Amino acid sequence: MKPAIKPLLRVLRGESLKPSPVWLMRQAGRYLPEYRALRGKLGGFLDLCYAPEAAAEATLQPIRRFGMDAAILFSDILLVPQALGQKLWFEPGEGPRLTRVRRAEEAAALRCEGLVQRLDPVYRAAALVAKQLDQGVALIGFAGAPWTLATYMVEGGPSANFAAVKAWAEEDPAGFDLLIDRLVEATSLHLAAQADAGADAVQLFDTWAGVVPAAQFERLVLNPTRRIVERLRATHPNLPVIGFPRGIGLLYGRYFAETGVTALSIDATIAPSVAAETLQPLGPVQGNLDPALLLAGGEALDRAAIAILAALQKRPFIFNLGHGVLPETPPEHVTRLIALIRRA
Ligand code: CP3
Secondary structure, three states: OOOOOOHHHHHHOOOOOOOOOEOOOOOOOOOOHHHHHHHHHHOOHHHHHOOHHHHHHHHHHHHHHHOOOEEEOOOOOOHHHHHOOOOEEEEOOOEEEEOOOOOHHHHHOOOOOOHHHHOHHHHHHHHHHHHHOOOOOEEEEEEEOHHHHHHHHHHOOOOOOOHHHHHHHHHOHHHHHHHHHHHHHHHHHHHHHHHHHOOOEEEEEEOOHHHOOHHHHHHHHHHHHHHHHHHHHHHOOOOOEEEEEOOOHHHHHHHHHHHOOOEEEOOOOOOHHHHHHHOHHHOOEEEEEOHHHHHHOHHHHHHHHHHHHHHHOOOOEEEEEOOOOOOOOOHHHHHHHHHHHHHO
16 A cells, blocks of 8 residues: 655645644754653763764654654754854853854855765664654754854854844855855755655744845845755755745745745744735745743633634644744643644
8 A cells, every 4th residue: 555645745735634734843852851861861962963863762752742743853953054164062051152154264164075974963863763753744854044054153152133144244245145155055965965864844944034134135035045945956856845934024925935945934923814815825834823822821822723723724734833842831731732733
C-alpha cells in the first residue's frame, strides 16, 4: 500500500483539512521537564545541538508527549554564522553572543566552503528523526533568514535597537550586501542539506523582519528570501518552504506574493479574519495564537484558538503560534490546546 501523504504536506499542497494540522514554534525546549533532564546530562545547549542522538531525542520529545503533526528539528539559527567562522557562545541567563562582523573585509572572510561538513551533525540528527517518526508526522528543517542572522552577527547578540546593523546597511551598502549574499548562499546550502537528510519541508525564520524600515524592506527582506526560494526550487522543486517574517503587518501580502514561499506564517498582531480575507487567497497560512495566551491557559486560550480556527480553517491552514512557546508555559496548556484543535 502506498503511504498516505502527511496532513501537514497536504495543506502545503493546497488542501483544506479539518482538523487542521498543528505544530508549535519552539515546541522543544525548556518548558519540558524531559528536555531539561536531557540538557542537564549533555552540558550546554550547543553540545546538545551537535550531538545527533540527543538532538533527535529533543526533537521527538514534544511529539511523544503531545502528538503534533510536525516535528521541527532541534537546532538553532545561529549554527550557520558559527559554521561560517564566527565564534558563538551562550551566556547563562542572557542568550547568544557572537564575535562581531562589521566591515566588508570581515564579511568577505566568512566562508561557505566546508559549511555543510561542519554542520553534518545537524543532518545526522535530521536523518535519525526521519527514521523514527510515525508515517503521518512531517519533519521540518529550518534556517534564519539573512536579515535576522545579520542582526545577531553585526550586533554580537540580541539587540534593543539594531543601531549597528542598520547603520552598516545604510552607510556601506556594498559591504553589507556582501554579508547578505554570503547568508543567502549559506542558508540555501543548509536548507537543501536538511531536505536531503529527510526534512519534508523547511521554514525560514525572519524574526526581526518587522524592524526593517519600509525603504529597505525589498532589499533586506524580500530579495534575499526570494533568492533562497529560487535556489531551493532549482534543486528541490517539491520542497515546501514556509516563510515567517515576524511583525511585518501590512507587508505580509507582498512578502507572500513576491518571495514565492509555499506558505506564510503570521504573528499574533494579524486578525484571523484579515488573514482569511487578504492572505489565504495567496496560499496556505500558518499561525497565529499569541504565545502569552498559551502560557495563560484556561478560557482565554480556548477563546483565541476557537476564533483562529473559525476564521482560517475553511481554507488551507496550519495551526501554530505567532511566535515561539515561552519557557514558563505549563505543558498541560499545550495538551489542552492540541485536544481543542483535534475536536474542531
Ligand atoms: O523547538 C523548536 O522550535 C526547534 C528548535 C529551535 C531553537 N531555536 C532551539 C533553542 C529553533 C527553531 C530556534 C530558532 C531561533 N533561534 C530563532 C528564530 C525563532 C525565534 O524564536 O525568534 C532565534 C532568533 C534563535 C536564536 C536564539 N537561540 C536565541 C535568541 C536564544 C536565547 C533565548 C532563548 O529563548 O533561550 C536561543 C537559545 C535556544 N534555541 C534555546 C532553544 C531550545 C534555549 C537553550 C537552552 O537554554 O536550553
